[in-house]
Amino acid sequence: MIKITLPDGSVREFPEGVTGLDVAKSISEGLARNVIAAKVDDEVWDATRPIKKDSRIKLLTWDDPEGKSTFWHSSAHLMAEALESLYPGVKFGIGPAIETGFYYDVDFGDRVFSQEEFKAVEDKMLELARQKSDYVRKEVSKKDAIEYFNKKGDEYKLDLLEGLEDGTITFYTQGNFVDLCRGPHIPNTGFIKAVKLMNVAGAYWRGDEKRKQLTRIYGVTFPKQKELTEYLEVLEEAKKRDHRKLGKELELFAFSEKVGMGLPLWLPKGAALRERLENFLKRAQIKSGYSPVVTPHIGSKQLYVTSGHWDKYGADSFQSIKTPNEGEEFLLKPMNCPHHCEIYKTKPRSYKDLPLRLAEFGTVYRYEQSGELHGLTRVRGFTQDDAHIFCRPDQVKEEFMKVIDLVLYVFNALGFENYTAQISLRDPENKEKYIGKDEDWQKAEAAIIEAATEKGLKTVTETGEAAFYGPKLDFMVKDALGRQWQLGTIQVDYQLPQRFELEYIGSDNQKHRPVMIHRAPFGSLERFVAVLIEHCAGNFPLWLSPEQIAILPISEKFADYAQKVYSELEDMDIRGIIDHRDEKIGRKIRDAEVKKIPYMLIVGEKEKEENKVSVRKHGQGDIGAMTLEEFSNYFRKEIQSELNKN
RNA sequence: GCCGAUGUAGCUCAGGGGUAGAGUACUUCCUUGGUAAGGAAGGGGUCAUGGGUUCAAAUCCCAUCAUUGGCUCCA
Numbered sequence: 195m196i197k198i199t200l201p202d203g204s205v206r207e208f209p210e211g212v213t214g215l216d217v218a219k220s221i222s223e224g225l226a227r228n229v230i231a232a233k234v235d236d237e238v239w240d241a242t243r244p245i246k247k248d249s250r251i252k253l254l255t256w257d258d259p260e261g262k263s264t265f266w267h268s269s270a271h272l273m274a275e276a277l278e279s280l281y282p283g284v285k286f287g288i289g290p291a292i293e294t295g296f297y298y299d300v301d302f303g304d305r306v307f308s309q310e311e312f313k314a315v316e317d318k319m320l321e322l323a324r325q326k327s328d329y330v331r332k333e334v335s336k337k338d339a340i341e342y343f344n345k346k347g348d349e350y351k352l353d354l355l356e357g358l359e360d361g362t363i364t365f366y367t368q369g370n371f372v373d374l375c376r377g378p379h380i381p382n383t384g385f386i387k388a389v390k391l392m393n394v395a396g397a398y399w400r401g402d403e404k405r406k407q408l409t410r411i412y413g414v415t416f417p418k419q420k421e422l423t424e425y426l427e428v429l430e431e432a433k434k435r436d437h438r439k440l441g442k443e444l445e446l447f448a449f450s451e452k453v454g455m456g457l458p459l460w461l462p463k464g465a466a467l468r469e470r471l472e473n474f475l476k477r478a479q480i481k482s483g484y485s486p487v488v489t490p491h492i493g494s495k496q497l498y499v500t501s502g503h504w505d506k507y508g509a510d511s512f513q514s515i516k517t518p519n520e521g522e523e524f525l526l527k528p529m530n531c532p533h534h535c536e537i538y539k540t541k542p543r544s545y546k547d548l549p550l551r552l553a554e555f556g557t558v559y560r561y562e563q564s565g566e567l568h569g570l571t572r573v574r575g576f577t578q579d580d581a582h583i584f585c586r587p588d589q590v591k592e593e594f595m596k597v598i599d600l601v602l603y604v605f606n607a608l609g610f611e612n613y614t615a616q617i618s619l620r621d622p623e624n625k626e627k628y629i630g631k632d633e634d635w636q637k638a639e640a641a642i643i644e645a646a647t648e649k650g651l652k653t654v655t656e657t658g659e660a661a662f663y664g665p666k667l668d669f670m671v672k673d674a675l676g677r678q679w680q681l682g683t684i685q686v687d688y689q690l691p692q693r694f695e696l697e698y699i700g701s702d703n704q705k706h707r708p709v710m711i712h713r714a715p716f717g718s719l720e721r722f723v724a725v726l727i728e729h730c731a732g733n734f735p736l737w738l739s740p741e742q743i744a745i746l747p748i749s750e751k752f753a754d755y756a757q758k759v760y761s762e763l764e765d766m767d768i769r770g771i772i773d774h775r776d777e778k779i780g781r782k783i784r785d786a787e788v789k790k791i792p793y794m795l796i797v798g799e800k801e802k803e804e805n806k807v808s809v810r811k812h813g814q815g816d817i818g819a820m821t822l823e824e825f826s827n828y829f830r831k832e833i834q835s836e837l838n839k840n
Numbered sequence: 841g842c843c844g845a846u847g848u849a850g851c852u853c854a855g856g857g858g859u860a861g862a863g864u865a866c867u868u869c870c871u872u873g874g875u876a877a878g879g880a881a882g883g884g885g886u887c888a889u890g891g892g893u894u895c896a897a898a899u900c901c902c903a904u905c906a907u908u909g910g911c912u913c914c915a
Contacts, residue, residue, distance in 0.1 A: 297910095308844065395910030396843025403912050407843055410910070438908095442851080451888085451906055503915060510913090529915055563841050563913060564906095572914080661915065680914090712915095749872040776871080777878085784876035798874060808875080816875055 199250040211244040215381060218253050229253050230261040230380045238264060240331055240378040256417050266291035268329060268368075268379040269319075269386055269415040270298045275371035276318035277411075281305065286373070287350045287399055287408050293676070294425075295414030299397055301350065307409050312391040315411075319389045326384030327369040331377055336360035339374060350399060350408075386415050388422035435674035437727040438569040444732055444790065446723070446740070447570060456567040456574035458720060463740035466769075468719055470738050472555055475579055475604065475715060482600055484553040484581055489533035491557065495523040500693055501532040502629060506662055512561045530556035531687075531712060534582040535694040538708075543698040548708060549585035549593055555719070556580045570724035571679050577719045583711040584696065587637070590709050594645040594667075594684060601669060601682040601715045602649075607837050608726060608735065613681070615651040616668045617642055621658030628662050634688035638709075639665045641686060663689040669717075674728040681722055685712040732790050733812070737833045743770035744786040745807075748779050748798030755802045759795065759822065766826045787812060795825070 195207045198217060208217065214232025218225045218241070229241045233252040238260050245251070254261035270289035277284055277300060287299030300307070334342075336355065342365075343351040351374050355363070366375045368383055380386075390413060397410035416422045433439070441447045446464030453459060460468060476486065495514055498504040507528065514523040527533065534552045543550065557577045566572055585593050605613065619639050620628050628635070642665055646653050653667075660666060666685035672678050687710040690696075700706045716722035726734070736742060743763065747756040756772050763770070770791065773782045779796065786794045795807040806819045809828075820828065 306844075393909050394844060397911045398842080401912070403842075407911075409843075412910080449907090455906070501915090507915060511915095531915085558915090560915075565841065565843095565911085566913065568908090663915080746875090748874055751872070778871095778873045779875060780873085781877055782875095787876055794875085796875065800874085810875060 196245065197248040198245070199248075201250075201252045208245075210246055213244055214239065214241040214251060214253055217251060221253075225253065225255075228255045230255055230258075230385065231264040231378050233260065238378050240329065241381050242328070243331060243378070263291040264378055265380055265385065265417070266296040266415060268383070269389070269413065270296040271329070271366065271368060271371060271373055271375070271379065272319050272322060272383055272386060272415075273315065273391075273411065273413055274298050274300075274373060275322055275369055276315050278371055279322075280314060280318055281307075285348045285350055288354070289373075292412075295392065295412060297410050297412045299350075299399070299408040299410050301406070301408050307394060307411070309391075309394060316389045316391055319386070319415075322369055323383045323386040323389070325369060326382045328382045329366055329368045329377075329379035331379075332365045332367065334363050334365050336363055339363050339365070342372070343374070353400075385417055388416040388419045390414055390422055390426070429675075432674040432676070435728045435731045436569075437571075437673070437724040440727050440732040441570065441724075444727075444740075446727070454574070455564065456562060456572070458570055458573055458575070464723070466740040467734065467738055468723060471716070471719065471722070472579070474607070474737075476553075476555075478600060478603060479551075479553050479581065482551075482596065483549075484551040487534065487537055487552045487554050489527075489530060489537070489554060489556065491527055491559075492524040493527050493533060495525055497532045497536070498525055498528075501535075501690060502663070502693055503528065503532070510561060512559055526559040527556070528558050528560045530554055530558065530578065530580045531582055531690060531710070532694070534580075535690055535696060535710075538584050538696050539694065543584075543708070545586060545698055545700045545706070548698060549583050549589055551581055551583045553579075553581035570720040571673065573718075573720050576721070578714050579716040579719065579722075580712070580714050583713065584691070584708040585711065586698070586700075586706070587709050590638075590641045590686060590711070591645050593711055594641060594686070595649060597684050597711065597713045597715075598645060598649045598651070598667075601684070601713075604682070604715045605669070608729075610671060610681075610725075610729060613669050613671045615646055615653045616659070616670050616680075617646060617653050617655045618659035618661075618666045618668065619655060619657045620660040620665060624658070628660065630663065630689045630692075635665065638686040638688060642667050642684075661685055661687075663687050666712075671725050671729075673725060679721060679725055681717040681725060682715045683713065683717055686710075687712060733792075734790075735836045736792050736829070737836055739792050741770045741789070741791050742768055742829075743793045743795055744782075744789075744791045745770065745772040745795045745797060746779060746782040746786065747772070747774070748796065750774070750776065752797050752799075752802055756797050759797060759807060762822050763826075766822070768826065768829060783810065793825075793829070 196210050197205050198208055199205050215226060215229055218229040231254045232239050232241050233254055234245060234249050254264065256262060256265060267290060270291065274286055274289055281302065285301040289298030290296065336358065339355055340352060343355065354374060364375065364377060366373055366377055366379055392412040392414060395410045396407045398407050399405040414425065444463065445461050446467065447461055448459045450459060492515060495504060511528060512526050514525050516523060537552055538550065555577050557575065559575045562572060562574055583593050620635055646667055664685055664687040666683055668680045669682040670678050671681050691707050691710050696708050697705045698708055745756045745760055747753055753774060760772050783794060790812060792812050794810040796810060797807055801807055801819065806821050807825060808819045809817050809825060811817050
């Protein structure tokens, strides 16, 4: 007999070789039907795998994240089985579960697999699922495994096997499909009730550009049809929030083939929004001791040779601008830091001058690969809300924490609550990818981790994601379709000050080297606006709305009064439009609602007489008549509360 | 950059080897209407661009460009 400890702490005895499923059955039949896998001493196991020693176990169902991922991983196998039966001879790469769903990388040989064939594969998967084939785990020797895949002719599995130790290799079989797999899996295919293939894409084998490109098929499955339907509805909703769609509908920005790909054009309404964001941050930065500066859009090539960027990115950038003079070369600036370093150098600095915080909304240009461009989130020309803090080494942590405060202030004012802070450290295995001394890296990494911990940020740490000159902390936010984007960033840099030979005179009257902190709370205005659009589904906070009010005269008889209201509001710094069209009020209201204008002011006979406006709030309806004075107070109060959230 | 998909009116899209369609927006006229679409008429497209096949191409084929889903990349 062995002792099994359940999550509630209770201990039960079972014969050796008991399975998670057996344990579930001993609790209730209902639970047993829903058990997908079992967590045995922190490792997820098949629910049907015998347990041989005393263990803690937790039964996993669809409601557990690990249950879902097991379910989807098994679904990937099911899809592979379907593909193998429909397209004999296909070869398989890897087929993991992902955040929602799964994919499998498949080599179809010369055949092109397209979305047209999804239906057939889905049907086959459901047919196979209905057979309720068990997922059977089998330990195999490396020799036998190699022999099996040699015979099958699957070079990808053979490649994977090379990296595996003999004695740790397992196969899983369901129906006619055998796969090299660590597991775990759901008990049988019958759990899978709803199947939807999402899309196909190319993916390099092992993520290596130089290797063969496989066809990656994405799918998602559910234990109930209803859950699939709900999931698809959520996706539909997300599409409605897509900033590319809303940006066009709300006339915020546009792209032009003639201007060039990845170069956004800000339309009047988008520009208004952007300017408000800029002013908001500028004010906050002045309060926090930043000094605004302005630098040109190009810089001599020598500037970037000094900074090290030329070496690192020169070949993959917009190429240099030549002048009529022989040998004179300039680059469109891809970042503002080198310019700011030169500002630092314009005069000798004392330790008493530090920290020096130079801020600039600097527009930069980067040659992103064409396939990388994406709406406003990935463009070739964008404006960073950049600043560089030059400080003494002993000030790094404090400055870092102040920047975190500023970023959180911005996020709060705009209602971002779902973000994670990603700490990116260097990959200790690949030190040649980075410049600078080990000692500096260690100091910088420690400072970031400490600052983030002290501020109580929710963090994830990624090794190998650091910039080439230093570690960083990025604030990550998801877009409407669940794609993750980097917004604010804070980076510690010991390298540039060295390359530019920046110095300050310490209290000891000796020369010292300052540390530089790069930071951008928005990241880029472009990406920030994109994420903001999706975050609020185009219903911007009142203070940011490009058009805060729409004045809707009942008929053209009230055009004069409407104009008077408009001018008075303008004096109160409330902006908007008058709808002078020859349309009925119902129509004007509808159009203003569709344009997501926060307030509609309806003016007619009644209002003119009483010198009032009838106020209608977007998404809510009529909130009654007010004098302009009353409306203005109401309006200001709302803006106040928006900006003072927390 | 790579693999797949897409490109028809300002916008959303239907159609499809025999010379172009809807809704909406726009213009004009009628209507002066009180809280989410009043009525009528009209203008608007080298069917992304360049080649090829064909008596005939917007439609089929190829290339290019752009968009898009991913991959790789992201100072």
